[in-house]
Amino acid sequence: MDDKSILLNMAKGDVASYEVLIDKYTRYVVAIIKRIAINNLSNQDIEEITADVFIKLWENREKLIADSLKKYMAIIARNLTLNRLRKVNKLCELDEEESIDLDTPEKELIQKEMQTILLNAILSFSEIDKEIFIRRFFYMQKITDIAECIGIPENTVHTKIARGKKKLEKLLLQRGEII
Amino acid sequence: MKISDDLYDDLINIEIDEDVLDGISEVRIKDLALANIENNKTTNLRRVKSMKKRMLLVATLALASTAVFAQTLSHMATRFEGTIGYIESDITPLDIKVNSSDLVMTAAETVIGHTEALIVITLEDKNGRSFGEYDNISFADIIINSNVTINYGYTVDMTEDGKEIVLIIDVSAHEKINGKKMEVVITDLVDRYEHKELTGITLLDVQNSLEQGIPIVIGDAERETTITGLKYLSEEDVLNEAQFISEDAVGQIGEVIQINAISNNNIEERWGMWLDFIDTRTGEPIEIISGGSGLGSPKIEVEAQIKNDIDLEHIEIELTHRGITYLVEDIWEAHLDLDSGMDTISKQCDIAIDGVGTLKEINISKLGLDVYVESIVVDDIDDEQLVNSSKVIKDFLVHPNLSLRLKNGEMIEMEMYRSSAGPDYAYTGYRPVESNLGIAYNDTVINFIPVEEIESIYVDGVELLF
Numbered sequence: 001m002d003d004k005s006i007l008l009n010m011a012k013g014d015v016a017s018y019e020v021l022i023d024k025y026t027r028y029v030v031a032i033i034k035r036i037a038i039n040n041l042s043n044q045d046i047e048e049i050t051a052d053v054f055i056k057l058w059e060n061r062e063k064l065i066a067d068s069l070k071k072y073m074a075i076i077a078r079n080l081t082l083n084r085l086r087k088v089n090k091l092c093e094l095d096e097e098e099s100i101d102l103d104t105p106e107k108e109l110i111q112k113e114m115q116t117i118l119l120n121a122i123l124s125f126s127e128i129d130k131e132i133f134i135r136r137f138f139y140m141q142k143i144t145d146i147a148e149c150i151g152i153p154e155n156t157v158h159t160k161i162a163r164g165k166k167k168l169e170k171l172l173l174q175r176g177e178i179i
Numbered sequence: 180m181k182i183s184d185d186l187y188d189d190l191i192n193i194e195i196d197e198d199v200l201d202g203i204s205e206v207r208i209k210d211l212a213l214a215n216i217e218n219n220k221t222t223n224l225r226r227v228k229s230m231k232k233r234m235l236l237v238a239t240l241a242l243a244s245t246a247v248f249a250q251t252l253s254h255m256a257t258r259f260e261g262t263i264g265y266i267e268s269d270i271t272p273l274d275i276k277v278n279s280s281d282l283v284m285t286a287a288e289t290v291i292g293h294t295e296a297l298i299v300i301t302l303e304d305k306n307g308r309s310f311g312e313y314d315n316i317s318f319a320d321i322i323i324n325s326n327v328t329i330n331y332g333y334t335v336d337m338t339e340d341g342k343e344i345v346l347i348i349d350v351s352a353h354e355k356i357n358g359k360k361m362e363v364v365i366t367d368l369v370d371r372y373e374h375k376e377l378t379g380i381t382l383l384d385v386q387n388s389l390e391q392g393i394p395i396v397i398g399d400a401e402r403e404t405t406i407t408g409l410k411y412l413s414e415e416d417v418l419n420e421a422q423f424i425s426e427d428a429v430g431q432i433g434e435v436i437q438i439n440a441i442s443n444n445n446i447e448e449r450w451g452m453w454l455d456f457i458d459t460r461t462g463e464p465i466e467i468i469s470g471g472s473g474l475g476s477p478k479i480e481v482e483a484q485i486k487n488d489i490d491l492e493h494i495e496i497e498l499t500h501r502g503i504t505y506l507v508e509d510i511w512e513a514h515l516d517l518d519s520g521m522d523t524i525s526k527q528c529d530i531a532i533d534g535v536g537t538l539k540e541i542n543i544s545k546l547g548l549d550v551y552v553e554s555i556v557v558d559d560i561d562d563e564q565l566v567n568s569s570k571v572i573k574d575f576l577v578h579p580n581l582s583l584r585l586k587n588g589e590m591i592e593m594e595m596y597r598s599s600a601g602p603d604y605a606y607t608g609y610r611p612v613e614s615n616l617g618i619a620y621n622d623t624v625i626n627f628i629p630v631e632e633i634e635s636i637y638v639d640g641v642e643l644l645f
Contacts, residue, residue, distance in 0.1 A: 031195045051211030074190040
């Protein structure tokens with residue numbers, strides 16, 4: 001059954017199609033949660049977050065569009081994972097100026113324009129810098145976790161974030177944007 | 180990590196490992212996901228119930244598996260050579276939690292000074308397995324959780340027969356340790372592999388080659404790596420880094436060169452590549468400022484302090500290929516309430532440091548001596564003055580001409596081994612260069628201070644009597 005049929009049936013309240021969706025995307029959702037949480041959540045936590053992602057999909061089944069299903073799942077999985085990490089104090093503490101809105105997926109999509117500007121700036125970074133920046137500000141990972149994942153010293157991560165922020169600031173100022 | 184036109188693309192196109200569901204119950208996920216829609220219950224209710232069940236299970240396991248280590252003779256007393264009697268009464272055992280593999284923690288002990296502690300942990304295989312065939316045995320991760328901010332370094336040793344693994348952890352804190360809690364968590368016994376290769380290629384070769392658009396390849400066939408870029412960073416970047424890298428970077432702004440390279444071979448997960456730069460005139464490595472290679476990633480980026488580009492012809496590239504092999508996958512834990520530290524003597528003082536700071540306090544225990552320095556806060560200080568003040572305090576702390584005079588007239592020279600600093604203070608630790616009291620295990624030597632014998636301390640020529 002393709003995603004379009006699954007969502008169409010789910011919209012009519014078909015639980016069997018909902019089960020098909022769970023079977024089809026459990027591995028995908030778990031992979032996303034693990035990518036963001038690294039080793040900071042238990043398997044039980046991962047199972048519960050995964051279930052919550054599917055419940056959210058069920059709750060919004062009448063609004064879902066097949067083409068953006070995977071993205072919607074990614075957004076929900078990311079936000080629920082960050083919320084759980086925050087609860088168990090495994091989330092990095094950002095400075096005020098670094099803080100990122102963790103509101104609804106809808107709100108994040110509205111912010112897409114700003115996101116695109118930032119993303120284009122990040123694209124000019126080296127591969128390692130890009131990875132550090134995304135892990136820090138998008139996955140909200142701790143410096144120690146980033147250093148461990150990438151295999152570089154913590155000081156280097158600090159340095160690269162500082163340099164990256166400076167570059168972003170410069171690029172956005174040149175474009176007349178304000179961080 | 181690939182990043183395309185949308186931040187979420189990295190997640191949407193995530194590569195799903197075959198073992199992604201290892202340890203994960205698909206049945207439970209489905210059960211939770213269905214139960215909450217069929218019965219119209221909230222997930223929170225369900226979760227609380229399952230969490231309660233888990234907590235009970237954890238509590239039961241903890242009761243059943245936590246064993247208090249007890250023995251009449253300390254491990255340090257039986258394994259370390261030297262004047263163990265001097266610290267025997269200060270040795271405290273940690274509680275060891277039972278682990279799942281055959282490699283078990285057989286002893287965990289600590290000696291706590293004022294802001295420092297020494298922890299010794301031993302592990303042995305229940306069936307007498309020897310790890311003697313491995314050259315660089317270590318652990319994938321060692322974490323110390325504590326309610327005091329600490330730094331630590333460690334060494335991993337083995338007995339000659341390779342059957343006992345000895346982990347020695349050197350802990351230093353930013354404040355008094357006594358009265359705090361500590362939890363040591365060790366993960367996975369591994370063998371670290373490292374292959375170093377002097378390539379015969381200089382930075383000048385690289386520069387010339389890249390200028391002609393010709394990629395330059397270094398390393399033997401197994402580790403063949405292509406240098407893809409060489410550039411000097413701007414002064415602005417370097418100045419920016421100086422605030423974040425380390426105290427050493429302050430006031431040492433020179434030219435920084437960045438080298439990018441890519442391995443031509445598959446790099447397995449947990450393996451990485453590294454570049455060093457050796458000055459062929461001295462044989463000494465050039466200071467690396469930052470850099471690295473993502474584990475499992477073929478890309479390398481290294482930045483080094485190259486003060487003069489005429490030196491490029493004398494700087495040869497050294498290629499390192501390193502990684503780990505897992506020997507025993509497990510987690511070993513030991514816990515301690517640090518409610519019993521050794522006696523410490525303290526001295527309040529007021530020694531001026533060139534008008535930029537004041538030495539306020541000295542604390543001495545058998546394990547080391549620490550000094551507390553406050554910098555003088557001046558309004559409207561400019562960046563240059565700030566850098567100069569920091570340098571004066573740093574010079575004082577690194578070379579304080581610090582020595583202890585004993586009652587019998589003997590002098591003990593001290594050397595700095597750690598330092599931590601805030602915006603207006605520095606906490607720095609010193610240990611004896613040599614001492615008549617000390618213990619040793621293989622290459623690890625710890626010199627003690629004969630605290631009871633101290634008559635006075637000399638700080639930069641000033642004598643303070645105790």
